[in-house]
Amino acid sequence: MSHKTVEVALGERSYPILIGHGVLGEASHHLFAHLASNRVIILIDEALIDTHLHTLLKSLAASQLKYDIVPVPSGETSKSLAAYAALCEAILRLNPDRHTTLLTFGGGVVGDLGGFIAATLLRGIPFIQLPTTLLSQVDSSVGGKTGLNTSVGKNLVGAFYQPKAVLIDTMTLQTLPDRELRAGYGEIVKYGVLGDAEFFEWLDTHQAEILARKPETLAEVIAYCCSAKAEIVAEDERESGKRALLNLGHTFAHALEAEAGYDGTLLHGEAVSIGMVMAAHLSEQLDLCEMGLAERIRAHLQRAGCPVSPADIKADWQVVALLGHFHADKKNQNGKWVFILLEALGRAVIRKDVAQSAVRDTLLAFDGIRD
Numbered sequence: 001m002s003h004k005t006v007e008v009a010l011g012e013r014s015y016p017i018l019i020g021h022g023v024l025g026e027a028s029h030h031l032f033a034h035l036a037s038n039r040v041i042i043l044i045d046e047a048l049i050d051t052h053l054h055t056l057l058k059s060l061a062a063s064q065l066k067y068d069i070v071p072v073p074s075g076e077t078s079k080s081l082a083a084y085a086a087l088c089e090a091i092l093r094l095n096p097d098r099h100t101t102l103l104t105f106g107g108g109v110v111g112d113l114g115g116f117i118a119a120t121l122l123r124g125i126p127f128i129q130l131p132t133t134l135l136s137q138v139d140s141s142v143g144g145k146t147g148l149n150t151s152v153g154k155n156l157v158g159a160f161y162q163p164k165a166v167l168i169d170t171m172t173l174q175t176l177p178d179r180e181l182r183a184g185y186g187e188i189v190k191y192g193v194l195g196d197a198e199f200f201e202w203l204d205t206h207q208a209e210i211l212a213r214k215p216e217t218l219a220e221v222i223a224y225c226c227s228a229k230a231e232i233v234a235e236d237e238r239e240s241g242k243r244a245l246l247n248l249g250h251t252f253a254h255a256l257e258a259e260a261g262y263d264g265t266l267l268h269g270e271a272v273s274i275g276m277v278m279a280a281h282l283s284e285q286l287d288l289c290e291m292g293l294a295e296r297i298r299a300h301l302q303r304a305g306c307p308v309s310p311a312d313i314k315a316d317w318q319v320v321a322l323l324g325h326f327h328a329d330k331k332n333q334n335g336k337w338v339f340i341l342l343e344a345l346g347r348a349v350i351r352k353d354v355a356q357s358a359v360r361d362t363l364l365a366f367d368g369i370r371d
Contacts (some may be wrong), residue, residue: 008233023169056130072349088108099126101277107140108268130168139246146159181211187225201254207304251339255329322363323363
């Protein structure tokens with residue numbers, strides 16, 4: 001199967017995204033042009049040590065690259081200030097210099113965490129993303145957003161810091177747990193809902209192939225999502241305008257994640273799935289779009305096995321607690337909440353005038369949330 005390449009056009013910070021089945025086994029060949037020295041440090045999700053690490057190391061050994069391995073505990077709790085500090089200390093003890101490249105090998109947690117480490121360690125070292133989950137391959141590995149969670153909210157500490165390259169091997173998805181695959185599918189749907197109704201309809205037809213992990217279909221859908229995001233990032237790298245549209249569903253999602261405590265009860269992609277349905281519901285209530293859009297999105301996600309209501313995760317959420325988390329959202333401006341809402345399928349809009357009472361009514365319309 002041939003590889004696909006997507007370019008993120010950011011002038012001197014431009015970089016390629018290589019997508020294909022078996023890319024990991026050829027990693028050293030693809031890495032060579034993007035390394036500043038022959039030394040790398042591999043920041044790896046510990047769950048990959050017994051699955052895909054040997055494939056990467058075999059390739060690195062063949063090219064005589066020097067490497068060290070730093071494991072990261074699996075799960076969202078590793079995106080914390082405490083984990084960041086401990087990992088910085090562990091990496092610094094390996095005596096890297098500013099030409100040592102950090103390879104982030106894992107899902108969105110390792111990518112976000114590792115990217116922030118790279119942005120700040122020695123005031124900036126190069127890094128390359130090797131995303132291994134569907135969510136990280138279609139979204140979080142692209143665009144240079146890095147970040148950590150705090151007790152106040154999600155991704156409130158971070159930096160914009162672009163990788164030198166992104167290598168995506170669809171083979172890693174063959175060992176991905178079904179729940180993680182469905183969580184990534186939620187982010188795929190987002191691209192159709194916010195900007196391309198035809199792509200949403202394509203997903204209606206190809207959903208089963210994606211969930212069955214058909215390599216050709218996976219490569220096609222990952223390349224589409226990366227291209228869509230790369231185009232937006234090239235136009236608005238630091239989210240001063242259009243890039244904010246990529247946060248569709250995320251304002252609700254981040255509130256749900258914060259309330260769940262980042263303990264694995266609710267995965268990020270699951271929260272985005274629920275959040276998109278909530279955003280569509282709010283859009284209908286504000287007469288921004290035709291009635292029935294929320295149901296169409298809900299039905300598509302539910303058919304894929306994605307959660308579409310907080311009750312799908314647990315039975316008891318308090319609206320007051322959820323509303324409290326909205327105040328900490330980093331998109332807020334001058335004390336006003338900012339939402340990405342829908343005017344139609346494939347057409348999203350940034351709104352800064354949403355009444356808090358309307359948000360409250362939307363939350364209470366979903367099972368599992370009580371007053």
